[in-house]
Amino acid sequence: MGPIVPVLVINKVEDALYIAEALLAADVNVLEVTLRTPVALDVISIIAKELPEAIIGSGTVTNRHQLQQSYDAGAKFAISPGLTKDLLQAGNDGNIALIPGISSISELMDGADYGYDHLKFFPAEASGGIKALKSIGGPFPDIRFCPTGGINLNNVRDYLALPNVVCCGGSWLVSSEIVDNKNWSEITKLAKQALVHVK
Numbered sequence: 001m002g003p004i005v006p007v008l009v010i011n012k013v014e015d016a017l018y019i020a021e022a023l024l025a026a027d028v029n030v031l032e033v034t035l036r037t038p039v040a041l042d043v044i045s046i047i048a049k050e051l052p053e054a055i056i057g058s059g060t061v062t063n064r065h066q067l068q069q070s071y072d073a074g075a076k077f078a079i080s081p082g083l084t085k086d087l088l089q090a091g092n093d094g095n096i097a098l099i100p101g102i103s104s105i106s107e108l109m110d111g112a113d114y115g116y117d118h119l120k121f122f123p124a125e126a127s128g129g130i131k132a133l134k135s136i137g138g139p140f141p142d143i144r145f146c147p148t149g150g151i152n153l154n155n156v157r158d159y160l161a162l163p164n165v166v167c168c169g170g171s172w173l174v175s176s177e178i179v180d181n182k183n184w185s186e187i188t189k190l191a192k193q194a195l196v197h198v199k
Ligand code: 3PG
Pocket: 007, 034, 059, 122, 148, 149, 150, 151, 169, 170, 171, 172
């Protein structure tokens, strides 16, 4: 994955392909569409169908039902801000890659009990950020993270420099302001800038 995964909140189906194409134009091809809007599943279906070069996933998946809906819509992976035992089990039972979220060691241990070694760290900045991830790497050197929450151009490079971070998620590449103004070229510009910055 990654190294940068845009966290997308898309309110209008008609914006979906413009946003995804703008990101693909910058070589950002792993996209997380959060299930925070009524059209999110439709958006995932459309991107999965129209843009096969995109690796489209769902975000804000909080239960078994949403995991199944994500798969049915064509998502290739699903990300959760947290974890429950039922969701972890559903991830193991189903046929879509699940990345559960953690912000504590005990949650990490629950995830590891179910075989998950790739986890979202959320909300990253509010949960101790880089210092926390460095500390977690001591007792749990084999667990890999995709931190999100408070990550932007100013700190993304420092996160990605950590040995236990494989990618970072964030909404800064596609803000609601950019979408409202239909400023699709700005999305490509910010995404290119971010990739150059982390190289
Ligand atoms: C997420 O859902 O992963 C976060 O809301 C993204 O956080 P950000 O808006 O601080 O990038």
